[in-house]
Amino acid sequence: MKNITILGSTGSIGVSTLEIISAHPDRFRVVALTAGKNLELLVRQIKQFAPRIAVVASQDDVPRLKELCSGLDVTILGGVEGLIAAATADETEMVVAAIVGAAGLVPTAAAIRARKDIALANKETLVTAGHLFMDLVAEFGVRLFPVDSEHSAIFQSIEGHRNEDIQKIILTASGGPFLSTPASQLSTVTVRDALNHPNWNMGKKITIDSATMMNKGLEVIEARWLFNTPVEKILVNIHPQSIIHSMVEYVDGCVIAQLGTPDMKAPIAYALAYPERVTTGVRPLDLTSFSGLTFFNPDIEKFRCLGLAYRAISAGESMPAVMNAANEIAVAEFLEGRIGFTRIAETIERTMDAHTPHHLRSIDEVLKADLWGRESAREICKEMGY
Numbered sequence: 090m091k092n093i094t095i096l097g098s099t100g101s102i103g104v105s106t107l108e109i110i111s112a113h114p115d116r117f118r119v120v121a122l123t124a125g126k127n128l129e130l131l132v133r134q135i136k137q138f139a140p141r142i143a144v145v146a147s148q149d150d151v152p153r154l155k156e157l158c159s160g161l162d163v164t165i166l167g168g169v170e171g172l173i174a175a176a177t178a179d180e181t182e183m184v185v186a187a188i189v190g191a192a193g194l195v196p197t198a199a200a201i202r203a204r205k206d207i208a209l210a211n212k213e214t215l216v217t218a219g220h221l222f223m224d225l226v227a228e229f230g231v232r233l234f235p236v237d238s239e240h241s242a243i244f245q246s247i248e249g250h251r252n253e254d255i256q257k258i259i260l261t262a263s264g265g266p267f268l269s270t271p272a273s274q275l276s277t278v279t280v281r282d283a284l285n286h287p288n289w290n291m292g293k294k295i296t297i298d299s300a301t302m303m304n305k306g307l308e309v310i311e312a313r314w315l316f317n318t319p320v321e322k323i324l325v326n327i328h329p330q331s332i333i334h335s336m337v338e339y340v341d342g343c344v345i346a347q348l349g350t351p352d353m354k355a356p357i358a359y360a361l362a363y364p365e366r367v368t369t370g371v372r373p374l375d376l377t378s379f380s381g382l383t384f385f386n387p388d389i390e391k392f393r394c395l396g397l398a399y400r401a402i403s404a405g406e407s408m409p410a411v412m413n414a415a416n417e418i419a420v421a422e423f424l425e426g427r428i429g430f431t432r433i434a435e436t437i438e439r440t441m442d443a444h445t446p447h448h449l450r451s452i453d454e455v456l457k458a459d460l461w462g463r464e465s466a467r468e469i470c471k472e473m474g475y
């Protein structure tokens with residue numbers, strides 16, 4: 090029996106994780122659940138999974154959650170302290186880090202310090218503080234399992250191989266909803282168009298990141314840290330069918346890839362049950378039903394965010410944290426209808442232009458760089474308008 094905390098249980102990854110857990114009650118038990126704003130769903134999850142601890146992101150929501158849970162045997166907490174308590178609960182063995190954005194940083198770091206294994210969905214953690222996180226993972230001797238489908242694919246393709254034998258890591262990308270939209274039309278696409286992802290059903294922020302291809306940029310940085318591979322060896326191939334989830338090329342010319350129907354339950358289950366495999370209900374892959382699998386290079390003139398992510402990781406130090414913060418603000422402003430789609434890349438680029446990278450020695454310094462990036466990006470958005 091593995092005891093699990095889910096940070097972000099009401100999100101897309103959180104809900105899929107609970108589906109796997111409910112299908113295998115003999116293997117997994119929920120210790121703690123945390124949510125942002127969706128109290129109704131959190132209460133339903135508390136009733137179904139009977140966690141010892143439940144946390145809501147804002148302290149202001151604690152009284153209401155307590156009221157909704159009256160009569161239930163659960164400790165209700167709130168705020169960052171609550172998230173940390175959930176992440177470090179004594180009986181927890183694995184923490185599923187599925188909060189979106191830099192908000193996942195502090196509780197995930199606390200979980201590592203409390204020697205919990207991590208199933209990492211929250212890629213922003215590695216983007217903002219990759220070197221510090223990988224140092225913490227080594228220092229506290231925990232295991233870090235990727236949940237992101239591409240990184241799970243690489244993890245599965247790398248097992249049993251030596252790091253120095255890797256020639257290239259090839260991340261696949263669906264290309265998102267605007268793959269065949271002419272660049273000249275991108276400035277007028279709507280929020281609805283951008284949320285209409287062809288292959289994956291995900292939270293709003295990552296869906297917009299997929300439309301701008303910043304998601305792939307964040308994943309390049311995530312792969313750089315997870316697999317300790319220089320960024321020059323990490324390539325992106327557009328693969329619209331999303332069947333090959335990523336590949337590793339070795340020095341002998343052999344390429345190992347992982348394939349499957351696009352469904353996050355597969356990589357989540359692999360992280361939860363590693364090194365075993367458990368049933369997921371994911372539709373079996375029938376390659377004969379495809380007329381062809383296609384691959385091509387991304388258009389970095391059109392998808393400027395991808396180039397910005399390579400620029401950020403090459404600059405290093407505080408630049409990826411600032412880029413990530415600017416992206417979070419720009420995506421939120423776009424979702425609120427306050428800036429147009431192409432302004433997302435523009436906001437990030439202008440924020441990065443204004444930043445002089447400096448070394449980050451602690452999570453506190455990462456949070457300061459994050460705050461600087463947010464404030465600068467907010468100003469730039471205000472200036473620019475729609």
Ligand code: NAD
Nearest residue numbers: 097099100101102124125146188189192210211212291292
């Ligand atoms: P989501 O928006 O559906 O869910 C996010 C979860 O975090 C929710 O439970 C929400 O309540 C909680 N949350 C949001 N802001 C918070 C805050 N400030 N404090 C505490 N909790 C907060 O997002 P998602 O699609 O499930 O993605 C979660 C993470 O996983 C992201 O980092 C994303 O990049 C990554 N990821 C997602 C997918 C996917 O298929 N959805 C795939 C790969 C990676």
Ligand code: MG
Nearest residue numbers: 237238239308
């Ligand atoms: Mg991914």
